[in-house]
Amino acid sequence: MKLQEKVVVITGGGNGMGRELVLQALKRGARVAALDIRQESLDEVASIANAGDRLSTHLANIAERDRVAELPDEVIAHHGAVDCIINNAGIIQPFVDVSEVGFDIVDRVINVNLHGTINMTKTFLPHLLKRPEGHVLNVSSMGGFIPFPGQSIYGAAKAGVKLLTEGLYAELLETNVGVSIAMPGAIGTDIVKNSGAGDISADADGGGHKTLAPADAAKIMLDGIERNRFYIYVGSDAKFMSFLRRIAPQWAVRFIQKQMKNIAR
Numbered sequence: 001m002k003l004q005e006k007v008v009v010i011t012g013g014g015n016g017m018g019r020e021l022v023l024q025a026l027k028r029g030a031r032v033a034a035l036d037i038r039q040e041s042l043d044e045v046a047s048i049a050n051a052g053d054r055l056s057t058h059l060a061n062i063a064e065r066d067r068v069a070e071l072p073d074e075v076i077a078h079h080g081a082v083d084c085i086i087n088n089a090g091i092i093q094p095f096v097d098v099s100e101v102g103f104d105i106v107d108r109v110i111n112v113n114l115h116g117t118i119n120m121t122k123t124f125l126p127h128l129l130k131r132p133e134g135h136v137l138n139v140s141s142m143g144g145f146i147p148f149p150g151q152s153i154y155g156a157a158k159a160g161v162k163l164l165t166e167g168l169y170a171e172l173l174e175t176n177v178g179v180s181i182a183m184p185g186a187i188g189t190d191i192v193k194n195s196g197a198g199d200i201s202a203d204a205d206g207g208g209h210k211t212l213a214p215a216d217a218a219k220i221m222l223d224g225i226e227r228n229r230f231y232i233y234v235g236s237d238a239k240f241m242s243f244l245r246r247i248a249p250q251w252a253v254r255f256i257q258k259q260m261k262n263i264a265r
């Protein structure tokens with residue numbers, strides 16, 4: 001789906017990849033509704049974008065179903081329609097093994113990453129189906145197809161996002177709505193801090209390896225929407241691990257396990 005003149009809802013639009021998605025979608029001629037749980041981040045992105053009424057901002061927690069239910073009316077009142085949703089908002093967990101992780105963290109990580117994505121998708125899908133052309137991009141993770149020790153709950157939520165999105169793709173094949181899954185590798189954002197995941201120097205999905213810039217990640221995702229790609233691998237690490245997992249699954253798991261030993265937990 002070409003983004004020019006389309007209305008795109010972007011969750012987690014205040015920081016990291018979401019912020020870059022907002023700025024670049026605007027540059028591609030889209031109208032954007034940016035959603036975030038942090039008002040100050042929304043204010044920042046609005047001031048950077050300086051896009052007038054082509055950008056609206058919406059304070060919302062995607063895990064709160066009642067709040068999500070109000071959003072289509074808000075977005076349509078401002079922009080007149082909604083053509084595309086990008087479910088990008090997400091949080092990681094503290095680097096703790098399953099045996100040690102608290103149920104409060106389990107619930108939060110599943111609620112935001114999986115239920116949040118389901119809430120947004122179910123709420124906006126009826127509106128997308130009414131448009132001449134629509135698109136859903138869900139952001140999963142490299143951690144959604146290969147396990148990262150210490151991030152197993154996050155990985156389970158992101159694997160859920162992946163399967164949910166694959167199911168949506170199949171269900172919507174004969175409709176006007178295209179579906180994409182993004183699988184980023186390690187991206188240079190503040191996700192560890194923003195998620196309240198502790199104070200570690202290594203990044204969440206990459207164990208301290210070289211990271212891709214959020215602007216490059218956003219470009220890859222928006223190109224993926226415009227080319228109607230099903231799978232969008234974001235970064236050479238995600239591409240490589242996807243390949244390795246298929247040709248040598250056990251070896252691939254051990255390889256990541258070794259990398260993750262660098263992260264104290």
Ligand SMILES: NC(=O)c1ccc[n+]([C@@H]2O[C@H](COP(=O)([O-])OP(=O)(O)OC[C@H]3O[C@@H](n4cnc5c(N)ncnc54)[C@H](O)[C@@H]3O)[C@@H](O)[C@H]2O)c1
Pocket residue numbers: 011012013014015016017018035036037038041060061062063088089090091092112116139140141142143183184185186187188189190191192194195203204205206
């Ligand atoms: N950074 C990485 O290495 C990496 C790798 C793979 C996948 N991802 C995924 O990419 C997405 C974006 O991550 P990022 O690195 O840009 O993170 P980030 O922390 O920089 O940005 C995430 C944004 O989502 C917002 N947010 C968090 N919880 C929310 C909620 N409940 N409701 C609404 N907004 C909420 C945050 O306030 C923040 O603005 C996430 O889904 C993440 O899991 C990140």
